[in-house]
Amino acid sequence: MxxxxxxxxxxxxxxxxxxxxxxxxxxxxxxxxxxxxxxxxxxxxxLRTVDLAGEPVDVGAEAFIARRPELPALLDELGLADQLVHPAGLRPLIWSEDALHPLPSNTLMGIPADADSLRGLVDAPTLARVAGERAVPLDWTPGADTTVGALVGQRFGPQVVRRSVDPLLGGVYSGLADTIGVRAAVPALAAALDRGATSLSAAVADALPTPAPGPVFGxxxxxxxxxxxxxxxxxxxxxxxxxxxxxxxxxxxxxxxxxxxxxxxxxxxxxxxxxxxxxxxxxxxxxxxxxxPLASSAVVALALPTGADVPQNSGILVATDASLGAKAFTLSSRKWPHLAQREVTLVRASFGRFGDAAVVDAPDDDLIAAARRDLATVTGVSEEPVAAHVQRWHGGLPQYxxxxxxxxxxxxxxxxxxxxxxxxxxxxxxxxxxxxxxxxxxxxxxxxxxxxx
The missing domain is CATH 3.50.50.60 (FAD/NAD(P)-binding domain)
Incomplete structure (x- = not known):
């Protein structure tokens, strides 16, 4: 050549x-x-799009960070700019202690900048520990790395890890705070710690992005x-x-x-x-x-009848101290206005975190039954699906x-x-x-x- x-x-x-x-x-x-x-x-x-109840549905990644320029620019190049859509702006929830809670605000990957954002999600002693954390000397060596779980657990306690941080990391990496590193997964936090933050709360406050106009996801x-x-x-x-x-x-x-x-x-x-x-x-x-290492996961996409009364929220993340099999639900017809126009109510249930690959190989009928059972537990919705699709992702996500x-x-x-x-x-x-x-x-x-x- x-x-x-x-x-x-x-x-x-x-x-x-x-x-x-x-x-x-x-x-x-x-x-x-x-x-x-x-x-x-x-x-x-x-990435995979399948036909579910006669319409296309993503059963791998479904969203992207819209504030990064790469995807909008690529869509423009390919003549697909009209394909770009944004979510309705509804708030997600967390399932913990057999109840639904608002996703904490003022956090970085679930790590709080103050105790108020966790009120109702963790107990009173944990709130007091978070509130007093700024007074506890922080031992951090610039350039060091550790797991998110070790850092957050040592400063704020295990409830913050299991109920706030794990659900977020599970959604992004199919991982756990105990296996995901601070420096690669939360680089802004690592940078704030390297700059000499005197506490984890202060580092999070320093690392939080400046609010920007426009939707976060697309x-x-x-x-x-x-x-x-x-x-x-x-x-x-x-x-x-x-x-x-x-x-x-x-x-x-x-x-x-x-x-x-x-x-x-x-x-x-x-x-x-x-x-x-x-x-x-x-x-x-x-x-x-x-x-x-890689984590495996599975997605169960459910097309429910239009009357299914799922919450008016974008999704539900599951704390790792909960007893559910699912790690998260995307309430797709609530999250995305274009999906709300369809003749079914779309919900995606996600299974599998790092170290829990066995669930991914469960038979389709078992995964669909687990998705329906867990959805009924957290939302009360128990309607028979009009259609369902199971998608397995063996080794789907690298663990940082x-x-x-x-x-x-x-x-x-x-x-x-x-x-x-x-x-x-x-x-x-x-x-x-x-x-x-x-x-x-x-x-x-x-x-x-x-x-x-």
Whole structure:
């Protein structure tokens, strides 16, 4: 291949891989040969839109941070700006101690800046402990890392961890405060602590974002499937549903078995697959990737009759000291105005946190029954679904544990020494779709500059 018609490979057909392929097409032109290889039967990775009761419904990620520019800009590029929708602005709830409570305000990933925000959710001794925390000397070494659970538990006590922090982290990472690291998951808090905050309360107050106008979240009216199809079409790449097994140097290019030689590669795959592919060519990066664990989860999407009296809230998060099987409910028809117009009431139940993978493999009927049982417990809604869909996500989300940023640094530094190889994906700098779009754009831009030389 010549520089005017490079041959490049993207390993992984999730949102990161498809964005990388699209950006490579933009930068390398129509003459480039671009291949996307993924061992799955469909593209999209952990994003999926299915038909439920005759309408599209997302059964993976459904929303994104709208204040980040990546998704709105990408939708504009692809002619999909009219797909952007925003939530109704209803407040979520937390289920704890057999009751529903408003989601605390004035918190950072559930970590409070003051005791008032937790009133009603935790007991009086815990409120007093939070209120007096500023008077207790804080021992923090700049640059240090620890689990969110260890930090919050030591300063505020276990009720704050289980009833306020765990529900938030479970929604973002399918993780637990006891396994998620402060520095990677709550970087603004780590920065405030590094600056010399005298207490955790003060650090949270310093790290809280300045209120900004406009909605925080966005979604696609017809689901992420619309975006996935548009990216695949715009990338005009050859799609190969085959798993790349090994990676080796081949002259000034690379050999990706079983697909042969290419001029450059973007690896947009989960951590275990990245570790396997880099094992021979970048062993330190492979070891770092292998140290990033994954959490599995399942989503049960329920289409209930229109008369189902679900609360006028966006969703319900479940505290980890509760006895429910579900970790959260998205009250989709309440949360999203465009879904409220449908002829059914849509609810999504989520199952599975890190270390609890067994629930994901329960039979469909068992998961649907558990979703209905738990929904009835927290809302009183017990109507028979018109339709239901179970979606399992094995190894769906990387866990950003203590030291995660160090592992990412090793991966990026080692891969930087592999001329013609780039890495992208949720394991790097954020599990959300905007972060994946940003990382994929960076990877594709670097690779395009190299192969076009």
């Amino acid at each position: 010549t520089a005017s018609s490079p041959n490049v490979l993207v390993v992984g057909g999730g949102i990161s891989g498809l964005v990388a392929a699209y950006r490579l097409r933009q930068r390398l032109g129509a003459g480039a040969r671009i291949t996307v290889a993924d061992g799955a039967e469909r593209l999209g990775g952990k 979604a696609l009216r017809d689901g992420y499937g619309v975006l996935l199809r548009a990216l695949a079409e715009a990338a005009s790449a050859q799609i190969v549903h085959e798993r790349v097994r090994t990676l080796a140097r081949d002259g000034d290019g690379w050999c990706a078995d079983p697909l042969g030689r290419v001029d450059g590669i973007v690896l947009a795959v989960p951590a275990p697959q990245l570790a396997a592919l880099l094992g021979r060519v970048a062993p330190r990066a492979a070891a770092a990737a292998a140290d990033i 544990g203590p030291g995660h940023l160090d592992r990412v640094s090793v991966i990026e530094q080692e891969v930087a020494g592999l001329d013609g190889v780039e890495v992208s994906g949720a394991l790097l700098h954020g599990v959300g779709v905007p972060a994946c779009v940003a990382a994929a754009t960076t990877a594709a831009t670097r690779l395009a500059e190299r192969v076009a030389r």
